[in-house]
Amino acid sequence: MSTDFQQARAALGARMRELREESAQPDGRRLSGRALAARLGWTQSRVSKLENGKQTPTMADVRAWAEAVGRPEAAAELAGRLRTVETQYRSWRRQLAGGVVPVQEAHAAQGKRTSVRRSFDPTLIPGLLQTAGYARGVLARYTVVHPSIRDVDAAVSARMGRQQVLRDRARSFHFLVWEGALVSRLCPQAALADQLESLVPWLAPGHVRLGVVPFDAELTVPAGVGFSIHDDSLVITESWHAEMWLDDPADVALHQRAWDALQRCAVYGVEAHRVIARAGARLRENH
Structure with a gap:
């Protein structure tokens, strides 16, 4: 895997984490990874892997993330960052799914x-x-x-x-x-x-x-x-x-x-x- 790809995916994960940390729960506390996972119906480990650049999200993932953290307008930004990642690195598993x-x-x-x-x-x-x-x-x-x-x-x-x-x-x-x-x-x-x-x-x-x-x-x-x-x-x-x-x-x-x-x-x-x-x-x- 190329260094450029790793850096781009890590940057995307960091931005996703930033959006979560800027979000608040109804009681005013910061939205935790566990709470976000519950909203999305995901495992906490999946949220962690995405935020730490260990896993590449899908386009549906980043859109769901933006909605779940209460920042639907950020979906376009995350989608653009994801396209940058995929321009460099396209896993066969993801490509051949279609x-x-x-x-x-x-x-x-x-x-x-x-x-x-x-x-x-x-x-x-x-x-x-x-x-x-x-x-x-x-x-x-x-x-x-x-x-x-x-x-x-x-x-x-x-x-x-x-x-x-x-x-x-x-x-x-x-x-x-x-x-x-x-x-x-x-x-x-x-x-x-x-x-x-x-x-x-x-x-x-x-x-x-x-x-x-x-x-x-x-x-x-x-x-x-x-x-x-x-x-x-x-x-x-x-x-x-x-x-x-x-x-x-x-x-x-x-x-x-x-x-x-x-x-x-x-x-x-x-x-x-x-x-x-x-x-x-x-x-x-x-x-």
């Missing part, structure tokens, strides 16, 4: 706002370049970690819809993939073979550029985790438990340095085609 489709829609909306995108993927083919068969395999496998996922087919359709943005030649896309992403068996063999074949047209020069970092490249930085840089102002990256949307200039600059280092290790055109062909040959040999 299904995978809203997640795809959020990325589609960001895609429409982005003119220049650069990304690196060490384990997966980038979502914007995925075939339907490959995307279905990937999303289905995530249900092992996130069993709440139920709308895989709808999510695949939404992901395919996101790819329309690639037709806009006024935009620029530069994808880097680690060779491991080409050989990871995240879908049936036939689907992976189709996925590898679908990458070849993107090797030609154009507004969409695809490079491959081969296994035998002499890396100047570890492959690390995947990330995408949007217009040099936003980085989207993720872990098993959360997705981070980072807009702090220092965070963006850090990822730019990592991307530049990885890009210098990548191969393009004919050389990249050889790496993809090698992955295809390995797939056939293991059949």
Whole structure:
């Protein structure tokens, strides 16, 4: 979890505590955490965790809090602070509560706002370049970690819809993939073979550029985790438990340095085609 996220959540919790302490009970005494919990129908530990920045509230939570402390006008302020927290850190548990489709829609909306995108993927083919068969395999496998996922087919359709943005030649896309992403068996063999074949047209020069970092490249930085840089102002990256949307200039600059280092290790055109062909040959040999 990022330090920026921790600080933002702690600041939100401190403001919620301040609003409680400024509130009074009918007998004039300060509203205690126990009394507030009783008003809200929550446990006292939940109130404590929220105030101490140990738990992230929902939008409904902050609105209920504002009402319970007698400051309904503060709901907008708390909601704004919460949006700041969620801009930086979006837990999968919270995001997937509404299904995978809203997640795809959020990325589609960001895609429409982005003119220049650069990304690196060490384990997966980038979502914007995925075939339907490959995307279905990937999303289905995530249900092992996130069993709440139920709308895989709808999510695949939404992901395919996101790819329309690639037709806009006024935009620029530069994808880097680690060779491991080409050989990871995240879908049936036939689907992976189709996925590898679908990458070849993107090797030609154009507004969409695809490079491959081969296994035998002499890396100047570890492959690390995947990330995408949007217009040099936003980085989207993720872990098993959360997705981070980072807009702090220092965070963006850090990822730019990592991307530049990885890009210098990548191969393009004919050389990249050889790496993809090698992955295809390995797939056939293991059949």
